[in-house]
Amino acid sequence: MIFAAIMAVEIKDLISSVIALSAAGLGLCLAFLILKAPNLAITQLVVEILCVIVLIRGTINKDLPLVKDGRWLFNTIATLFSLAVLLLFSYLALKELPNFGAPLMRVSQEYISTGLEKTGSPNLVTAVALNFRGYDALAEAAIIFTAIIGTLAIARKIGKKDEE
Amino acid sequence: MSLIVKTITRFTVGLVLVYGIFITLQGHVSPGGGFAGGIIITLAFIQLMLAFGQDEVLRKLNQEKGLLLAGIGAILFLVIASRIFLKPQQHSFVAEKHFQLLSAGFLSLSEIAIALMVAAGLFVIFLTLVLLIEEEEKEKK
Amino acid sequence: MSILLYFTIVPLGTAFLVTLLRKKKGISDLLAVLSSLYLFGLSLATAGLTKSHGVMIYKVGGWFPTIGITLVVDGLSAFLLVAINLVAFLVLIYAISYMERYTDKWKFHALFMFMLAGLNGVIISGDLFNLYVFLEIASISAYALVAFGVKPQNLEAAFKYTIMGAVASIFILLGIALLYSYTSTLNMADVAYCLSDKAKNPLLVFIWVLFLAGFGLKAALVPFHAWLPDAHSSAPSPVSAMLSGVVIKTIGIYALMRIFFNVLGVSINLLSVLMASGILSMVVGAFLAIAQNDIKRMLAYSSISQVGYIIFALGVGTPLAILGGLFHLFNHAVFKSLLFLDAGAIEYSTGERNMDKLGGLNNKLPVTGYTSLMAAMSISGIPPLAGFWSKLIIIVAAVEAGYIGYAIVAVLISIVTLVYYLKFQSFVFFGKLDAVYNKIQEVPLAMKTALVILAVICVMGGLMLTGTFRPFLEGASNVILSGTGYKQAVLGAIR
Amino acid sequence: MSLYFLCFILFCVGLYSVLRKRNIIKIIIGLGIMEYAVNLFLILVGYRMHGRAPIFAKDQEILNMVDPLPQAMVLTTIVIGLAVTIIAVSLAIRIYEKYGTFDITKIRSLKG
Numbered sequence: 037m038i039f040a041a042i043m044a045v046e047i048k049d050l051i052s053s054v055i056a057l058s059a060a061g062l063g064l065c066l067a068f069l070i071l072k073a074p075n076l077a078i079t080q081l082v083v084e085i086l087c088v089i090v091l092i093r094g095t096i097n098k099d100l101p102l103v104k105d106g107r108w109l110f111n112t113i114a115t116l117f118s119l120a121v122l123l124l125f126s127y128l129a130l131k132e133l134p135n136f137g138a139p140l141m142r143v144s145q146e147y148i149s150t151g152l153e154k155t156g157s158p159n160l161v162t163a164v165a166l167n168f169r170g171y172d173a174l175a176e177a178a179i180i181f182t183a184i185i186g187t188l189a190i191a192r193k194i195g196k197k198d199e200e
Numbered sequence: 201m202s203l204i205v206k207t208i209t210r211f212t213v214g215l216v217l218v219y220g221i222f223i224t225l226q227g228h229v230s231p232g233g234g235f236a237g238g239i240i241i242t243l244a245f246i247q248l249m250l251a252f253g254q255d256e257v258l259r260k261l262n263q264e265k266g267l268l269l270a271g272i273g274a275i276l277f278l279v280i281a282s283r284i285f286l287k288p289q290q291h292s293f294v295a296e297k298h299f300q301l302l303s304a305g306f307l308s309l310s311e312i313a314i315a316l317m318v319a320a321g322l323f324v325i326f327l328t329l330v331l332l333i334e335e336e337e338k339e340k341k
Numbered sequence: 342m343s344i345l346l347y348f349t350i351v352p353l354g355t356a357f358l359v360t361l362l363r364k365k366k367g368i369s370d371l372l373a374v375l376s377s378l379y380l381f382g383l384s385l386a387t388a389g390l391t392k393s394h395g396v397m398i399y400k401v402g403g404w405f406p407t408i409g410i411t412l413v414v415d416g417l418s419a420f421l422l423v424a425i426n427l428v429a430f431l432v433l434i435y436a437i438s439y440m441e442r443y444t445d446k447w448k449f450h451a452l453f454m455f456m457l458a459g460l461n462g463v464i465i466s467g468d469l470f471n472l473y474v475f476l477e478i479a480s481i482s483a484y485a486l487v488a489f490g491v492k493p494q495n496l497e498a499a500f501k502y503t504i505m506g507a508v509a510s511i512f513i514l515l516g517i518a519l520l521y522s523y524t525s526t527l528n529m530a531d532v533a534y535c536l537s538d539k540a541k542n543p544l545l546v547f548i549w550v551l552f553l554a555g556f557g558l559k560a561a562l563v564p565f566h567a568w569l570p571d572a573h574s575s576a577p578s579p580v581s582a583m584l585s586g587v588v589i590k591t592i593g594i595y596a597l598m599r600i601f602f603n604v605l606g607v608s609i610n611l612l613s614v615l616m617a618s619g620i621l622s623m624v625v626g627a628f629l630a631i632a633q634n635d636i637k638r639m640l641a642y643s644s645i646s647q648v649g650y651i652i653f654a655l656g657v658g659t660p661l662a663i664l665g666g667l668f669h670l671f672n673h674a675v676f677k678s679l680l681f682l683d684a685g686a687i688e689y690s691t692g693e694r695n696m697d698k699l700g701g702l703n704n705k706l707p708v709t710g711y712t713s714l715m716a717a718m719s720i721s722g723i724p725p726l727a728g729f730w731s732k733l734i735i736i737v738a739a740v741e742a743g744y745i746g747y748a749i750v751a752v753l754i755s756i757v758t759l760v761y762y763l764k765f766q767s768f769v770f771f772g773k774l775d776a777v778y779n780k781i782q783e784v785p786l787a788m789k790t791a792l793v794i795l796a797v798i799c800v801m802g803g804l805m806l807t808g809t810f811r812p813f814l815e816g817a818s819n820v821i822l823s824g825t826g827y828k829q830a831v832l833g834a835i836r
Numbered sequence: 837m838s839l840y841f842l843c844f845i846l847f848c849v850g851l852y853s854v855l856r857k858r859n860i861i862k863i864i865i866g867l868g869i870m871e872y873a874v875n876l877f878l879i880l881v882g883y884r885m886h887g888r889a890p891i892f893a894k895d896q897e898i899l900n901m902v903d904p905l906p907q908a909m910v911l912t913t914i915v916i917g918l919a920v921t922i923i924a925v926s927l928a929i930r931i932y933e934k935y936g937t938f939d940i941t942k943i944r945s946l947k948g
Contacts, residue, residue, distance in 0.1 A: 079233070126547065181360075
């Protein structure tokens with residue numbers, strides 16, 4: 037997946053970088069399956085398809101003038117250095133986390149034990165997402181709706197009347 | 201699109217649509233919830249549109265109707281959600297009918313509302329992006 | 342206390358209704374103004390309620406707190422709710438006539454309602470992930486609103502804002518993910534409860550840095566302020582009034598306060614970091630503002646320096662400083678949105694935004710002239726007006742806390758603010774009237790009423806310190822002072 | 837521990853692409869990658885060593901289940917990522933229509 041991500045960033049041509057991104061997305065979907073999250077695998081796969089459609093929509097026949105100007109080298113070194121610092125700090129911080137296989141399950145233990153009785157839905161993930169934390173699902177619907185109205189607002193022809 | 205693609209889509213669109221509805225209704229039993237189901241239904245519409253060209257699909261579901269549908273789905277979900285939040289009640293479910301279709305009461309109702317809204321809404325987004333390009337091409341020519 | 346839920350459900354419902362009833366002409370304005378009036382009334386009611394019995398809790402869906410999401414309103418959030426809904430209501434009245442120049446008014450109202458729902462949701466949520474989702478709603482609708490007048494400049498500014506905002510949200514999400522892995526609960530009081538017994542370790546420092554970067558970018562602190570001048574100057578002026586008056590405060594400063602003071606606990610070096618970034622943004626904002634000749638761009642830069650004041654006051658950390666900071670936050674919300682609405686009125690009537698070309702508008706636009714005079718005087722701290730009191734408190738608190746050097750810098754900056762506001766006043770309103778502008782007439786009624794009401798609040802703000810409002814402001818500031826005492830208050834109220 | 841670190845490397849790849857690349861579409865791709873990285877990190881956090889998917893089967897009783905809470909969170913973050921990408925792409929299309937290019941250095945009409 038990391039390899040696909042680096043490829044997506046480095047490839048010169050636009051369309052193939054979008055395809056490399058979808059490869060990274062599919063890798064993520066597989067990772068969800070391995071990590072026992074089938075619910076997410078389906079959603080990730082489908083959302084990723086839509087993402088790729090929209091991205092390809094944007095890049096059908098567009099050029100990619102990749103010109104390197106003077107300070108190019110300095111910029112890359114500066115960004116790489118800052119990323120290295122970020123990685124160093126994250127390494128230090130990650131040591132503190134509880135180790136990989138044993139998540140301390142303070143709250144979700146109750147979800148598992150009482151999930152079936154309280155909500156009656158065997159698929160705990162939907163139970164948590166819709167019933168226990170239903171308020172988030174409401175916010176989720178609002179997010180989709182803002183994206184819809186936002187695209188409509190951005191895509192209209194004349195914005196301000198008098199100037200055009 | 202070529203004839204082959206048309207015949208293939210004629211078969212698969214129905215299948216994809218049914219699969220999307222299945223995922224939505226089975227949201228609380230098997231994996232995959234309202235969101236995934238809704239998007240699968242949108243993909244079925246998009247596939248239809250790609251295969252059979254724009255005008256035919258637009259006759260059935262153009263932007264206005266899509267937006268209307270999305271709005272209704274959203275209002276439905278809002279009503280269901282606020283009804284539950286305002287009257288907090290813990291209803292325990294009878295054990296044995298857990299795995300049937302509509303066993304979680306309001307849960308599958310809100311799933312359907314979300315799926316309706318997601319399907320109609322994302323299709324409207326696809327339409328706006330595609331229609332935008334047609335006008336752009338016309339300007340260029 | 343189920344009324345808390347109406348804060349988000351009512352704007353969302355109006356937004357959905359506006360999309361459905363988009364065909365009828367005036368319906369979207371009516372719905373939007375009505376619902377924001379209702380919200381304003383509701384926020385006053387909640388302010389009264391919180392004054393009577395402290396922290397108010399609402400368990401969404403009836404689930405016990407750590408399982409379900411809880412909504413928490415205490416002194417601080419009630420104070421901010423009143424400020425936001427007040428400014429939103431007046432901006433909507435202003436927008437009735439201003440938005441005639443834009444096509445598709447219903448889209449503006451729908452997006453505005455979503456932004457309002459997002460802001461209210463951020464303030465009342467007592468759950469980390471829920472705060473992130475509502476923050477995202479407010480930001481996405483802000484991106485679309487900045488690009489509302491679809492001209493090349495607006496699009497570029499909106500794109501810059503979208504990229505920076507998206508990066509900031511991802512940093513915040515990463516911070517929440519790390520916090521979840523460390524404490525495995527999302528309820529803010531619960532997280533504070535778990536963190537209280539764990540010692541400081543590199544992970545907490547890393548989480549602090551992530552949150553500081555994310556919320557700092559949303560609040561346009563200096564290293565991350567690049568998007569603010571473009572976004573605010575190219576957005577339609579009701580939107581930029583909301584943006585600089587309210588949105589950076591709630592998403593940036595309120596969330597910063599809530600998480601740093603109440604959840605993660607505050608340490609000395611964190612306070613010094615806040616103070617340093619406050620001073621930095623004060624100085625940079627003020628000096629950049631002088632150089633501008635475009636009205637809105639100048640106002641945007643002055644927003645950065647005023648936000649610097651508030652962050653500086655929080656950095657000082659003494660009770661008086663926090664009181665001054667909060668009071669300045671309320672004042673700045675009121676008079677900065679008034680100034681942006683004035684700039685919009687000027688642009689509405691003359692169609693020109695460049696200060697040098699305008700002149701002598703006072704006799705042609707009396708209302709706008711006097712209201713912006715009052716706002717300009719208040720922001721630069723002329724004694725009788727509200728701005729003076731809040732800056733005075735901050736400077737006095739800084740002197741008391743021993744940061745004499747910083748206090749002097751603050752005084753100098755407020756003088757610089759006075760300079761560029763006088764320059765703005767004299768260029769635009771006094772001086773000779775250009776020939777081409779003599780036929781302009783006053784702005785329509787709706788805009789005038791909003792301007793006048795805001796100006797009155799601006800003058801009346803001085804009362805906030807004395808009289809009835811004092812306990813209201815006290816309530817807000819001692820919520821922060823109690824720091825991680827927040828968790829006792831919330832957990833106590835739940836049981 | 838090492839898996840978390842790999843996830844952070846993916847995050848830095850995305851961050852690098854957002855900061856360094858000049859083409860708008862590459863920036864949007866960078867955002868997508870960062871979104872993937874954080875989602876992966878959230879799920880990694882909630883994984884129990886040889887746990888089972890959090891779905892009750894009809895007959896047998898499943899003991900060690902994977903933590904369902906991060907999965908509910910990631911369900912929301914995926915859709916947020918989609919919404920942000922859609923807004924960014926529609927802005928990019930409009931900018932391409934007005935400016936004729938995707939290169940952000942050429943779109944410098946606003947004084948920073």
